[in-house]
Amino acid sequence: MEQKDVARVMKLLVTCRKAFPASRADAETLALYVKVLEPLSYVEIEAAVMRIMRTAKFFPTPAEIFEAAEKVKQAANDTGLPDAGEAWREVEENVYRNHVYKPWTYSCQEVEKAVSRFGKKELCSLGEHEVNTARAQFMRIYNEIVARGREDRANEHVLLQMGDRVKQLINKTAAQHALPASRKEA
Numbered sequence: 001m002e003q004k005d006v007a008r009v010m011k012l013l014v015t016c017r018k019a020f021p022a023s024r025a026d027a028e029t030l031a032l033y034v035k036v037l038e039p040l041s042y043v044e045i046e047a048a049v050m051r052i053m054r055t056a057k058f059f060p061t062p063a064e065i066f067e068a069a070e071k072v073k074q075a076a077n078d079t080g081l082p083d084a085g086e087a088w089r090e091v092e093e094n095v096y097r098n099h100v101y102k103p104w105t106y107s108c109q110e111v112e113k114a115v116s117r118f119g120k121k122e123l124c125s126l127g128e129h130e131v132n133t134a135r136a137q138f139m140r141i142y143n144e145i146v147a148r149g150r151e152d153r154a155n156e157h158v159l160l161q162m163g164d165r166v167k168q169l170i171n172k173t174a175a176q177h178a179l180p181a182s183r184k185e186a
Contacts, residue, residue, distance in 0.1 A: 009034050009045055014030065023059035037066075040066070047068075048068035052064060082108070087139070087142045088139055095124050
């Protein structure tokens with residue numbers, strides 16, 4: 001984030017804090033927010049804060065700002081992921097139209113991964129009495145995949161932000177877990 005954007009983000013967070021009078025976020029806390037939010041552009045932070053101010057009851061955490069920024073970006077680009085129910089309907093349509101004989105089409109890779117994990121043949125061979133249980137299992141699998149993707153993206157941002165310090169962290173951790181060198185007996 002450029003220096004001019006740092007000042008703009010700080011001003012934006014101060015303004016946001018005023019919208020939540022019960023907030024105890026002080027200047028030091030807001031400076032920490034600015035550091036943590038570095039992977040986002042000013043526009044992404046501004047959009048997230050505007051969204052949060054319309055929906056939240058308490059001053060947001062950085063995680064909530066990241067989440068809101070992601071949701072606004074998905075809405076702007078029309079790239080939002082389907083919810084678990086929509087993903088299940090997509091599976092039902094593929095079973096009906098394509099069964100196992102034709103290639104399936106997916107709205108996103110998360111649905112494809114969930115189908116792969118559950119098993120396409122298993123989905124196509126469900127009995128009438130098994131559908132409700134299968135739907136619940138598929139939706140759980142799908143939600144886990146979506147959550148894992150969110151976690152992976154958050155970790156990527158952190159690793160990028162840390163730069164060379166990541167190597168130091170890895171080396172320190174490796175040294176702590178290394179087996180002690182064997183001693184030669186005299």
